[in-house]
Amino acid sequence: MSAERPTKRILLLLAFLSVWAVAARAQTLTAELAEHSGMSPIQVTTLLANCDANQTSMKFCALRDELAAERTLRHLIDERRAASPKCGAVLAQKVAAWRKQRDETCQKSAEQQWGDGSMLSAAVAMCATDRTKQMMQTLSSNSCP
Incomplete structure (x- = not known):
């Protein structure tokens, strides 16, 4: 029974730290x-x-989601770089080129849909978020390019 207490305490501490990390990230996005x-x-x-x-x-919600997706992508690249500096460098170059293409494609797509309307920036951000999530899935399922 005494072995259960430290285990429970550790689990509670880990749960608290996870919640705190999510809250801190949200606060950082809000501050940004x-x-x-x-x-x-x-x-x-x-x-x-x-x-x-x-x-x-x-x-604002669309921009928040875009920022969060970008941060997650950067974290994924940083993890790859830590595991293999060469892989991380190649990946960073490929993602930089991909970002440029993503931004151009999303801008054109949003302009076709919204013109220069008031929701243009939200449409661009939503497109970028979706494309970034797709890229993260691709990178997560593949080894170093």
């Missing part, structure tokens, strides 16, 4: 969005609380 927008973190948090509330909330 606040910095770019000129809004306070509280205003940004309010916008992110209900993504369907209005166009501004939709845009």
Whole structure:
């Protein structure tokens, strides 16, 4: 029974750290969005609380999702680089070229769909998020390019 207590404590500590890490990442994304927008973190948090509330909330949620996907992709590349510097360097070059193509494709696609409408930036961000998630799946399932 005494062996169970340290195990339970360790599991609780790990759960707490996981929740804290997710909350810290969300706070960092909120702070980054606040910095770019000129809004306070509280205003940004309010916008992110209900993504369907209005166009501004939709845009901020789309940008948050894009930032989160980009960070996850960078983390994946960093992991590959740590495991194999050569692989990481090749991967970073390929992803840089892919990003340029992704951004151009998403911009064109969003412009075709929205013109220069008020939701253009959200459409670009949603496209970039989807493409970034696809790239992460590709990289996760493949070995070094």
